Amino acid sequence: MKKVIEGSHAVSEAVRLVKAEVISAYPITPQTHIVELLSEYCATGVMKARFLRVESEHSALAALIGASTAGARTFTATSSQGLAYMHELIHWTAGARLPIVMAVVNRALAPGWNIWTEQTDTLSQRDTGWLQFYCEDGQEALDTTVMAYKLAEQVNLPVMVVLDAFFLSHTYEPVDIPDPDQVDSFLPPFEPKFQLDPLNPCAFNQLSPPNVYMEMRYSMHESSLYALRAYQDIEKEFQDIFGRAYGVVEAVMCDDAEIIMVTSGTVTSTCRLLIEELRASGERVGLLKIKVFRPFPAEQVIDALRNAKKICVIDRNISFGSMGIFAQEIRASFCNESLKPQIFGFIAGLGGRDITVDTLKEIYFTAKENEHPERPDIWVNLNTEVLS
Amino acid sequence: MSYEFLEREGMYSGHVACPGCGAAIAMRFLLKALGEKTVLVIPACCWSIIAGPYPQSALRVPVLHTAFETGGAVSSGIRAALDVKGDTETVVVTWAGDGGTFDIGFQALSGAVERNEDIFYVCYDNEAYMNTGVQRSSSTPYGAWTTTTPATDWKKMRKKNIVEILAAHRIPYVATASIAFPEDFMRKVKKARAIKGSRFLHVYASCPTGWRIPSEMAVKIARMAVQTNIFPLYEVENGTKYTINYRSKGYLVKEYFRLQGRFKHLTEKDLEQIQEMIDEDWKLLLQKAGITSISEM
Missing domain, CATH: 3.40.50.920 (Rossmann fold)
Structure with a gap:
């Protein structure tokens, strides 16, 4: 169904459709509209997710690290200073191989204070192990967010869905919002191989000496490279159901x-x-x-x-x-x-x-x-x- | 002590703590009282090492090792995930040192308990950054030597009163416990486990390495901290209802200080001043508990 919606809300709709289970966020312009709508969806029962109103971006991502390790599908969104503040955990998320999806609305970093668009915030997270997808319009933001979950959960790496501040986040455009059943057929429920489970106790992220650390990093890198092929296969599947595709480049x-x-x-x-x-x-x-x-x-x-x-x-x-x-x-x-x-x-x-x-x-x-x-x-x- | 506590072990026989480590004793008591349906969150602290390197683990419960300042937030997220999945039985416990609680993790902790997250946060307090080599924290007591407060410039600030700060959040349960009082410790863990909402337990866990004491003194020193009123055992329910659990025998603080290398630079005059500070804190606590004279206890 086509509706005229804000770019930010295209992301929110995608998060509703993928049935994210735990969402946490901290306010920062120009990302706020994404999570405002999601908090409403959680409050009114449109979504059955828990919405954590944490005290910082650092805790927003930390909470998702906990939730994702416990087997929940998760989402957060941020911009600029908030992303920079998360930096330690940006590395952590990828190293822990958690399929967290985050929307980042590009915003210039201070000083001086500037809320307008610029890509230096996301691009300075280049070497963290997150996959990064840059979107051109509202439709692409929605579709990319849905596909991001499938990819993240397949390769066990987190994904940033990136939107330009205002030019995309605050612009209203017609967006085709997919049918929930179709999204369900495209994206199965999140079932991680390992998760926090008292019946099967595991230690996650423990001390990893030089004899194993390097192999862990090699495996991350290989999965990251593989993600390019995986994404193309996922997009084909997406196109078969929804009729849209973007390519890794166009x-x-x-x-x-x-x-x-x-x-x-x-x-x-x-x-x-x-x-x-x-x-x-x-x-x-x-x-x-x-x-x-x-x-x-x-x-x-x-x-x-x-x-x-x-x-x-x-x-x-x-x-x-x-x-x-x-x-x-x-x-x-x-x-x-x-x-x-x-x-x-x-x-x-x-x-x-x-x-x-x-x-x-x-x-x-x-x-x-x-x-x-x-x-x-x-x-x-x-x-x-x-x-x- | 109940038979159940004596029998149950949440730790395996091996770990890599220093001999006499109070934090290892504290973990053993904690897990005895919590039982199997437990998930542990361990932000950076001695226990990040004590639990053992990949592929070994000293713990029989699932553990999520996490970044230093995230103890409050990570447990909030796990709780949310378990709730969404309908698992309300498993208790989510953060196990953090004093650095991860009083200092770098304070924001996330305050945030979590302000939201009254259904989590149990346990701080094992060894009064400095022991894992990195004994640097001062805001939990380091007045008068102490550490590697960043040398004997020529020892710590002149009081220890941050974390229990009162947590109580000020008006959460359901805040308490102190000591490795020298296992029955009291495990009773409090069991009590906290049964409460919904944010619970905070401040555990006194002596550190032979950092306190410059022989390893066999670990429990004795912890006991003396309680007996001298340096570390009173008490509970605060809903931020208002104070219960003092141990009646002090009135030992002098200098007896406790004189046994520890970290205080050996202090003069008699310094110790007198510290005695006054401890007496003052104790009086304040009695007032909060509504006790005006010792005979009322």
Whole structure:
């Protein structure tokens, strides 16, 4: 059934449909709408879940670590400072191999205080072992959340479903809300192999000396790599039932493109407009949307980009002292390839600054008019008055 | 003591605690009284090690080892999961040291008991960060040497009164217990197990390694802490109803202090001052219990 709902509520609806059993959360803008609706669903009996109103994000994730180890399907959501505060337990969740799903609404980190969108919060959790999926619109947020549970429970790793602040979280769009029975047929109940059970006492997360620790980490890594294939199989199954699929990446008019724009999140929608406009005026431009960031789909990225002359990576994030993080990943993917496009990395839209069709057009022509990038991170539309 | 307590063991025969460890004795008493339908949460503390490395475990109950500051939150989550699954019989117990309770885990603990989560939180208190090599915590008593409060700059702050803080949350049950008083200890565990809502037990668990005492003195020192009123045995129900469980014989605190290497730098004058502090605390406790003279006890 199609309804016009907020991006945040698309996630809430997915959490209702997967029948999450324990939800815990702490307020932070712009994530709050997701859990507000869920607390209402729990209070009114629409969901049979327990909703824990904890005293911090750290405890929100800690509570889920307990609940998930006890065999419950779990959910939380956060943003920015809250995610940073969770950091210790972000590592813990993955190391404990718990299939917790968390929605993160991207928000710039302080100081100065800024509630608007930027990806540095989630991308700085890159090396924790969480799988990360970036969503473009409300429908994708809902569908990805449902699929995230199936994947997490199959590979025993946690998943972040990532949404841009406001541009996605607070935007109303028509979203097809699946039928609960269909979701039940897609996603079986959560039945972990091991859980806290007095009849079968096990010790979880105990002291792990050097003779076993490294193998545990290797196993995490292997599962993480396997998750890419598993996700594609899950998406096929999802498509058979619901008729929608996204791909780990989506290549738009890349086959004959000389210059390809690489995006993630809501910038993708803006870029779709640019591509149409430029193609109409004869430019050979393509678009590659990266949905799955961890595990990084290097093979799919290379396949889509290898025939282009130039790549424009739009990073709404920055790894200080290096460059944009998507640009890093793409450059690393190409490092052993004999045929390499020129990779232009653009830093744009930090702290919620608008990225418009014109911004993207400027990026495109910067790449078109220069043979090589003048530096690995080209900052777009810096205001010299503010800098001086 | 009931036969059931004598027979039942929740620990296997092996563990990796130091000789004379009060925390190992305390765990044994705890599990004897709790029985099988128990899930333990152990945030970082001595017991993260004592329970044994993979693939061994010293415990016969399921254990979730977790991060230092998460004792209150993780147990809340387990409780929620068990409730959703319809298991109301299993008791969820957090077993944390003083660092994980008084200091780094204090926020999560306060949050959990403010919500009156149906959990049983037990703090085994050895009065410093023993697992990392005897650093001071907010539970370290006035006058103590630790590796971060050397004898030349010993701790000049009073021990945080965690029991009163927990009682101020008006939870159903808060109590103290000592490894030197097993009957009282296990009675309280059994009582707490039967109560719904947040329960907190503060257990005095001596540490021969950190307190600089011979291992065979572990129980004697713990007994003296009670006998000197340094660690009174009492219960607080619903934040208001105080019951004092042990009538002090009026030993002087200096007898307790003089046996421990961690206090050996203290002068007679320091000890007199400490005696005054302990007397003051004891009087306050009597007032809260509505006792105006010792003969009323």
